[in-house]
Amino acid sequence: MASNLFLQKKSDTGSWHAWRFWIGRPMLCLYLFASLLFAPACGDSGQTISPVPNLKIGLLLPKSGAGQSVGESSEAAANRALQAVNNYLASTGTTLKAELVIKDTETNPDRALAQLKALYTEGVRLVVGPFASANAAAVLDYANQNGIVLLSPASQASSLAIPDDNLFRLVPGDGNQAAAMEALFDHDSIEVVIPVVRNDVWGDGLVADVTQLLTLEGKTVVNPIFYDPSSLDASALAAQAAAAINTVLLQTPAAQVGVYMLSFGEGSAILEAAAQTPDCAKVRWYGSSAFANNASLPVSNPAAAFALQQKFRCPSFAPDPAAADLWQPVDQQLAIQLGRQPEVFSLTSYDAVWLLVMAYRACADPSDIQQFTSTLTQLAQNYYGITGRCAFDAAGDRKFASFEFWGIALPGSEYTWKAFGHYTNTTGQLVIY
8 A cells, every 4th residue: 555755844934844755665665765865865886975065956937928927926936945945955964955046038939048058057957947838849959968957847748748858847748638628628518619829839739639639529620720929919819719700600509619729928918809809709718728827817807807708717737636735835825925826837846846956865976867867757756746746757747637727706806716627637537616
């Protein structure tokens, strides 16, 4: 029978909360407890290898651009994780201390590559990020060629599910999100889907994944309406969506039609334009993981009102409900700090900082990229972070997936994001609240 091993660690607020390894064998559990957490890392010769006093971890995230909301919440979470992990390290008597070197990708692939090169010149070889899949794709070759390990809290594009590269991801690939959307479309009796898609690596890949699943089920996905995020004309895009809606409605009842918007933060501008285009309100609207809990929507009254009216729903990777005692305190602290509901990628960012530090400590020679990635993979297999089990699949992506469906609510005078349902990939079960 599997058992949970708990080690109490100080949080950044001074309180105590648990992190744990999920182990199937008691003897292995004891071994990991002793070797990973309380002893310095050792090589095959048995000699102790002293870690450097300060471990630099890059944080490559979007502090500006369309991903700014995600970047804001994830930076806050990473800093909380940094304080917590350093408190833990100090309690063990080690001289090792972690620090974050933060770089802004501006949600731009070219800028992401430039910033990764800057991190490399500063001696950084372990990086939390990038967040956007287009940015991850832009930097991956450089990371592979220069011995840089990337641990992304948010990238999900199926095209980046590549075995034996240097990109690891703490969220499942988009094939899982596609399955969650298929379940929601089934529940809502949607038979025809009109995709409005951000034209990048992530958007192209996700719409392909969803199209494949829905087509196999006998549903219809019309030709996607692609847009360039660098030159978005939201009004023109809404007009295109309205035209597509009217064409589909010639043959299909409105109750069976849905617009599926794959966007980043620019989704608020698209919804605001849709609110001003009457024909857009004839059918349901849906979103995707990259827009769920985005800070821009609740503060845009026209867009939020339209989202509420159209019962707009976005899937987002969900932390394990069984780990609520771990992630809820962090989530609540971040909500207070930010003044809003943080994106789930803030929680995976928290786990990412911990995983990289613990893998560094456990690795006999962290400067050896193969040794480090092997250690990281083995550690993640048995690691239970605040988001739950963090095991990787063969491509280095999170193995276990569940999704929360988010929408807009108006509980008082202000719009807010609210969870409306949950989907578990391992069981295929959809629960609507």
